[in-house]
Amino acid sequence: MRCDTEVFFQSVSPGEYDESTGDYKEDTVLEEKRHASVTDTGTDTMNLVYGAIKQGSKTVRLQMHYKKTFDRIRIGNALYRVDFERKLRTKHVFVVSEVQSGRN
Template sequence: MRYDTPVYFQKITPGEYDPKTGNYADDTVEEAMRYASIMDTGTDMLKLVYDGPKQGSLTIQLQNHYEEPFDRIRVRNTLYNVDYSRELRTKQVFVVSEVQ
């Protein structure tokens, strides 16, 4: 199993309100990169997590635990939400689905 695909954990900070203009500033996104093994989610896991097949879901496996809080995960140019997470002794597994 190769851990060769860069995965970006994104933390989103909402923009501050500007009372002079009445608008909100743009959200800021901080990214932390880790290397992971990425594969399509198997049908057994799809039945367990989603109660059936779901388009655009991946299984992401990290060699070490990722401890920092995050809002979503970016793989290449696609954003994903975490639907299921499991921490093993040294590894961590995420089942993610594409953000609609």
Template sequence: MRYGTQVFFQKRVPGAYDSDTGNYEEDKIQETLKYASVMDTQTKMLKLVYGSIKQGSLTLHIQNHYKEKFDHIRIGERIYKVDYTRKLRTKQTFIVSEVA
């Protein structure tokens, strides 16, 4: 298994309050880079997680466990949400689907 694809765990950080203007600053996206093995999700697993076939679903494997909180995962220019995760002894698996 090759862990060669860059994946970014994204966390939305709310903008701070500016007391001079009375407005909030823009929200910021904080990203953490990890390398993962990325592949299409098998049909058997699609049926188990979604109950049917769902297009655009990927399975990610990362070494070790990701313990920080996050909102989305970015791979290239596409944003994905986590539908299922499983922690194994030395790695973690995510089944993700693209955010529309």
């Protein structure tokens, strides 16, 4: 397993309301980079997790457990939400699906 893909675990804090303008400020996004093995999710796993075939589903495998809380994962320019995760003895596996770049 080659952990050659950079993945970014994102924590999103919603922007606060600005009374002077009547708008909300931009969301604050904090990222933490990890290297992972990223592959397309297999058909058997998709049927288990989603009950059907889902386009754009990826499997992210880390060598060590990721213990911090996060809202989503960024791979390249695409954002993903975690649909399933499993902690093995030392490895951590996430099955993710792509989401729009707006608020989750």
